[in-house]
Amino acid sequence: MNPTPLPTVRALTPSDAAAYVALRRAMLLDTPRAFAADPETDRGSDEAGVRTSLAGPGYAIVGAFEGEALIGAAGIIRQSGRKLMHRAYIWGVWVRPDRRGRGIGEQLVRRTIETARGWSDLRVLCLSANAEQPAAIRLYERVGFKAWGVEPAMLIVDGVEYGEVHMQLRVRSG
Ligand SMILES: CC(C)(COP(=O)(O)OP(=O)(O)OC[C@H]1O[C@@H](n2cnc3c(N)ncnc32)[C@H](O)[C@@H]1OP(=O)(O)O)[C@@H](O)C(=O)NCCC(=O)NCCS
Structure with missing residues (x-):
């Protein structure tokens, strides 16, 4: 059997909204x-x-x-307001379980970083990851993010407390 070919990675357009919402539902159900x-x-x-x-x-x-x-998919959103618009957040990073371990997550995150580098005056990329999602944390470290702190009890899911690792990547100096 032929291996599944690597996917095409591209920015979504408004016409992809329905497909994204379906994927979003899958990610929230897969890894709450x-x-x-x-x-x-x-x-x-x-x-x-x-x-x-x-x-x-x-x-x-x-x-x-x-x-x-x-x-x-991986999302990125810039903060608004004069004092905060130098920051953007990466969010919603997810790869279908049967497609993991082939570099797709890394490609998605690298492409969001490239997108952010194209936004004028953006300096800092931020994200946070559940402390018990080590594959995600390793991925972010691989592309240059550094952890700066762990917030205890950030989430409670099914009665279990989870800490959250906050990370940053500087994309432009001041
Ligand atoms: C985190 C997540 C997005 C990573 O996606 P992915 O496509 O598996 O990521 P990659 O393939 O780039 O990297 C995963 C591993 O595969 C390895 N890998 C990459 N390409 C590979 C290849 N061709 N052959 C073998 N291994 C490979 C990477 O080195 C990495 O290894 P590590 O975990 O030991 O560091 C995915 O696990 C996921 O969706 N998790 C659930 C949701 C989640 O935690 N999201 C993050 C929210 S903050």
């Missing part, structure tokens, strides 16, 4: 402890909202596609 959002109230699960955000500035989602099928 990796995401603060829950499927019932999640803003990233609102198709019209996603479509509008994808058309606007300071917001992007990079997706991995096998043909038409979206199998992984």
Whole structure:
């Protein structure tokens, strides 16, 4: 049997909103402890909202596609306000379980970093990861993120407390 070919990685456009919302639902159900959002109230699960955000500035989602099928994604959002707009957050990093361990997660995160480097005056990329998701933390370290602290009891999922590792990557000096 031929191995599955590597996917195409590209920025989503507003016309990808429905596919993204389906993927978003899959990620929240697959790994609840990796995401603060829950499927019932999640803003990233609102198709019209996603479509509008994808058309606007300071917001992007990079997706991995096998043909038409979206199998992984990573989001980035810039903070607003004069004193905060030098920062952006990477969020919603997920690869379908049967496609992990082939470098797709790393490609997605590297592409979001490239996107952020193209935003004028952006200096700092931030993210946080559940302290018990070591594969995610290793991935972020591989692409240059440094942990600066661990927030205890950031999430409670099914009655279990999880700490959150906060990480930063400087993309432009002051
Ligand atoms: C974290 C996550 C996105 C990583 O996705 P991925 O596609 O498996 O990531 P990669 O393939 O780039 O890296 C995973 C591992 O495969 C290895 N790898 C990459 N390409 C490989 C290849 N061709 N052959 C063998 N191994 C490979 C990497 O070195 C890495 O190894 P490590 O875990 O020992 O460091 C994925 O595990 C996931 O969706 N997890 C659940 C959600 C989650 O935790 N998201 C993060 C929220 S903060």
